[in-house]
Amino acid sequence: MGGAEVVTVGINWAEQLVRFLSNPFVAPLLLSIGTLGILIEIKTPSFGIAGAVGLVSLAAFFGSHLIVGLAGMEEVILLGAGLVALAIEVFVVPGFGIAGAIAILCIGSAIFLALIGNLPTWPDVARASGILFAAAMIVVAAIYVLVNKLPSAGRTRGVFLRAATDKELGYIAGATRDDLVGLEGVAITDLRPAGTIKVGDERLDVVSDVGFVAKGKHVRVISSESYRHVVEPIDGEPSA
Secondary structure, three states: OOOOOOOOOOOOHHHHHHHHHOOOOOHHHHHHHHHHHHHHHHOOOOOOHHHHHHHHHHHHHHHHHHHOOOOOHHHHHHHHHHHHHHHHHHHHOOOOOHHHHHHHHHHHHHHHHHHHOOOOOHHHHHHHHHHHHHHHHHHHHHHHHHHHHHHHOOOOOOOOOOOOOOHHHOOOOOOOOHHHOOOEEEEOOOEOOEEEEEEOOEEEEEEEOOOOEOOOOEEEEEEEEOOEEEEEEOOOOOOO
16 A cells, blocks of 8 residues: 555534534533523514524534434434424413423423433433533523613613503503403404403403413403403303
């Protein structure tokens, strides 16, 4: 083999990208962004930017681990089941419930299995636990900043409404409809939990106090303040 040409194979950009995404320091960030996106999406009535960013982050995490051989079809199946449950939670039965819990359980299990690999050892379990703990801490810190710090920050102060408009100070959004309390009607749209009902000949925009109420269900107005009317489902025909 004397004089044979020696070719040194280097790492291409795709391999470098996969190594970067599966790095123990980058993986917690991807998991944190994905988790925040899913949590925000579960608490909102329609699919939006938060859900898209969350899915892209999780796709980057699972894709990189799948390529390097740390994840297999079991994790992909669990992730798919979690995404189906998440879609049911967002589009079919909005509001956190059984489908949301199943989504978190399946996606969380898929993440942990992808982190420990196909032939896990105790160091692999410890590393996976550390990554999940770091991701959880990042999520908690992000939620704390969003809820407590961001509204009072100097640069974002003008974005958030800080003035109080309490009813005790005389602020009202509309005339109080005490006459509606106790009246019964029929939901003419699905209440998710907001929707429209019909009481006699009057259409009202209402909010359900129990979450989802199907169209055609009989309901009763239990409170009315300004333009916000809260209803509860009842059995039988609505009384006149």
